[in-house]
Each structure stands twice: as structure tokens, then as C-alpha cells.
Amino acid sequence: MNLIKNMWKDKLAALSLTVIAAIVLAGVFAPWLAPHDPHEVDMELRYAAPSWAYLLGNDHLGRCIMSRLIYGIRPSVLWVLAALAASVGFGGILGLIAGYFRGITDACLMRVCDVMLSFPGYVMSLAIVGILGPGLENMMIAFVLAKWAWFARMIRTSVMQYAESDYVKFSKAIGVSDTRIIMKQIVPVALPDIAVVSSSSFASMILQISGFSFLGLGVQAPHAEWGMMLNEARSVMFSRPELMLAPGLAIVIVVMAVNFLSDALQAALDPKLLRSKPQPQRQEFSRTAKLRGEEVA
Template sequence: MSAWKKLKQDRLAMCCLVFLSSVVLVGIFAPFFAPNNPVAVDTSLRFAGPSFQYPLGNDQLGRCVLSRLIYAIRPSVLLVLFALSITVMIGTVLGLISGYYKGRVDNVIMRLCDVMLSFPSEVITLAIIGIFGVGLQNILLACILTKWAWFTRVIRTAVMQFSEQNYVQFAKAAGCSTFHVLTHHILPMTLSEIAVIFSSSVCSLILQISGFSFLGLGMQAPTPEWGMMLNEAKDVMLSYPTLMLPPGIAVMLVSASFGFLGDSLRDAMDPKHEPAVTKRKKIRSTV
């Protein structure tokens, strides 16, 4: 059974996939879905309740909460996906080179990884913020610098395992170039590892970006971002606690969906793992 067929049997995974695809599409076409200008200030509408024009009400500056929530998908999700894609590309290339060539090349790359992994990611992030200033772009840069080493190690381990397989040795004996062997015989076998670590890392990175923005170190006003919306809502949390619900629920649902999808991808692509849907059926049968 193919990985896609296994994934389709998992209803939770498919629900997460449909939900995340919808979130991404809404973020890309935010101007068509947002009912109002997300940065337009109208003090006469401060803390106004939900209405037809403002379905989720207005914040302390009279801005449309729903419009800000929709536009916040771009920095909170789309930019995270873009930064993580760059990180995975760097880690995949270095992991392929390190795991395939081994020897001195492997030692040099692994020592670089050891140096990067020896520093806590939060320390590197704060150092970059201290040097270049606050801003989402600096936090994303810090995430790329702190995560590429971990991706490289994971991909290297998989490459070293697959590079010893018979079909790879036959390809070498047949005179195939190194580039052909890496791209046609080894890289496809590591796609499951890449997909799993990508989806699981999106979850943690979204939480990290939202956390830094909540502390005022990420996206700056007036651009909407979920963590910054939480930061703004905390000042009036006791008087208007409902302002924290939309961005808080959005962060929770999106990060949890990526986490569930990552687990399902791992189960579907690795034959050694029992599919999640089978596990849930067994649990129901024993209850």
C-alpha cells in the first residue's frame, strides 16, 4: 500500500491537510477574504462587538479583528514555511554531501554542525536580535542558522544508510555520475524523513515565532501577526478577554494540525510504523 493511500485512510490526517491547505490559500488570497482593511484605525469602534461588517468585532484601536487574523497568516504561517523550506534545502544538500562522501568532508560538516548545535537556539536568536534589531526577518534568519545543523544530521544518517544498499552500488558500478546517484537513487529514499521533519518543525517554529512576537521581538506594528495580536490583547485581558481568543485559537489549531500531520506522514511513509488509523481502531475495539 502506497503512502498516499495510507494517509487517505487516516481521517484526522486528511482533516488536518484540508484545514492547513485552506489556511494557506486564505493567507495567499487575504485581500479577497478579509472584509476590511486590517490596519485601518477607527476609535469610534473601539472594542465593538461582532457585527455583519466586523464578524469578530474590533480591537482597542477599532481595527477589524477578523481581517487582522486573516492577514496574520502571511507572517505567522507563509513566511515560516518559506524560511523552513530554505532550512530544509540547506540541510538536505549538506546531509547528502556529508553522508555520501564520508571521510574528511563528513568530518568538516559534522564539526560545523556540532558548533552550531552547542549553542541554544534561543541564545543565537537573542544575539541576532541584539545585533540587527527586532523584526520577524531577523528571527527567521536566526531559525535558519539554528536549525540547518539539525536537519543536516538527520538527512546524513538516512543517506549513510541508503548509500550502502545494493541498488546504489549497482548504479555506481554501472558508471552513473555522483549527481545521478544522489538525485535518482538516494534523495527519493530520504523524502519520508524530509517530509516528517519539515511538518513537525513547522509546528515548533510557528510557536517560536508567535512567542517572540508576543514578547515584542518579532513582527512590529501595525502589521498583524498572531503573536503580536496576543501581545496587544494582553493589555486589556481583564476587561476584554475575548480579544485573545481568535489569535490564540489560530496558533493552537495550526500548530496542532502540523503536529498531527507530521505523525501521520511518519506512519504512512515508514512501513515499520503501524498506521495511526489502525492504532485508533484497536483502541476503540478494546474499549
């Protein structure tokens, strides 16, 4: 509850959370919100200007741009969120095991992570997609395989800090099982760090899937995706630049909202950042005391 209150006090964080929630709901209820079938082709409406029936106009095949924009939320945001959850889940379990048990377990898992992290994330994703072939499912597999090691290492570092705390040592001394200690004492205190790491990666994964779809390696036609919509409008970017405006703005708005929310989440969860903020009452009190001291002098 305190986390929600602290974040809600930040107007930018509240606005970002509202935008993300609205976009996610629009993607979930896309069949009911989209005014037209996103795959319906009508060559008579090819490059038609915006109208009341088609608020954002039509593309090179006469398809409704607004409907495709709404359906594009699913691969661009919802499926990325699912891949992020899978990466954090798999990497988080390995990070918890490595950070808590240490020893040979930690050494073996971290050497595997070192091998995975020796390749840049984009290169690893491109290699996996090149092996498996283009497509949304293969892109999600590439994300999980390329990201889990990074999450494992980050979460392992966080868990190592809490595994040496006094209350964990006391629990071990009285015979509490390792599984119970991890679930009841380590996971709750490590969740804020996991949330911050996950939120900061969400925006980069959205940009990554949009970039791969723009290059033709992600979502394939006729399915709608924001990066692929940019690629389809690229051929007429000088004669009809407005066709690139809608998907481009959608990507920018979502990424900005996620980044702002990530910063606010980190500030709300980090006590050091909260204590570093100036307190208006204390500043006013010190200013008043200083003025009174000058008057007495």
C-alpha cells in the first residue's frame, strides 16, 4: 500500500501507469474496441484519408489503420510482457538458487551465465531467430533465451545481500528449511529489486521486437504489429508520412511511459532515494531558525 501511495503522489508516474493500463486493456479487449477487421482488404480505400468511419485512414491495402494499431498492442506489448515474465521467472529461480546456496552451485550456474552474457543481447536474439526462422513465437523464444542469464545474475546479486542477514542466519540456526527461508524471507525482500530490473527491461524488449518486425524477422503479415506497420509505410514515407505517425507515436508513448514508471518504481522502492529528497517542512524550519538567530544576534 505504501508503494502505491508513494507512486501515486508522483503525477508523472500516475500518468504513466494510467497510460500503460489503458494500453494493456485495449490490447486485451481489441476484438471489441477495434472498429473494423484488421485483416480486411479493400483496395478501393487504398491510402484513403482519415474519415469518421476510419479515423486514422487506410493503408496500402485499404486496411483500417486504427484497427491494426489496436491489434498491434498484443504482440508489441502483451506478448513482450509474457516473454518478460518467462525470462524473469526462469532467471529468477536460478538466481535465487545461486545466490542462496553459493559454492559449487553458484559457480556452475554463473559460468553458464557468463557464456550466455558473452554475446550481445541483440546478436544472440538475431542468431536464435536466424536458426528458428522469423515469427512471433520464435521471437519470444529468442527473448527468453537471450534475457534469462542477465536476470539470473542481477537477482543473484540481490539475493546474496539478503542471504547473509542476521534473520536468515537465525532461521538456519533453529532448523528452518532452506525452501521455507527462500520463500518466506528471501523472495519478499528481493521482489522490489526484481520489479525494478524487470520494468527497466520491458521498454528495451518492446523496442527490440518492433525493430525485428521492422526488419521482417518478427511478426509476419498479415498480422498487425507496430514495427511491421512502420516497415509497410516506409515505401511512402515521403508522399504519405502520416502512415508512419500512428505506429511511431504508439511505440514512443509506450516506451516513455514504461521508462517513467520504472524510474518512479525505483525511487519508491529505494529508501536512499526517498531520504535524499528535500523535505519542505525541514527546509522551512531551518530557514525560520536561521532568521531568528540573525535577529537575536
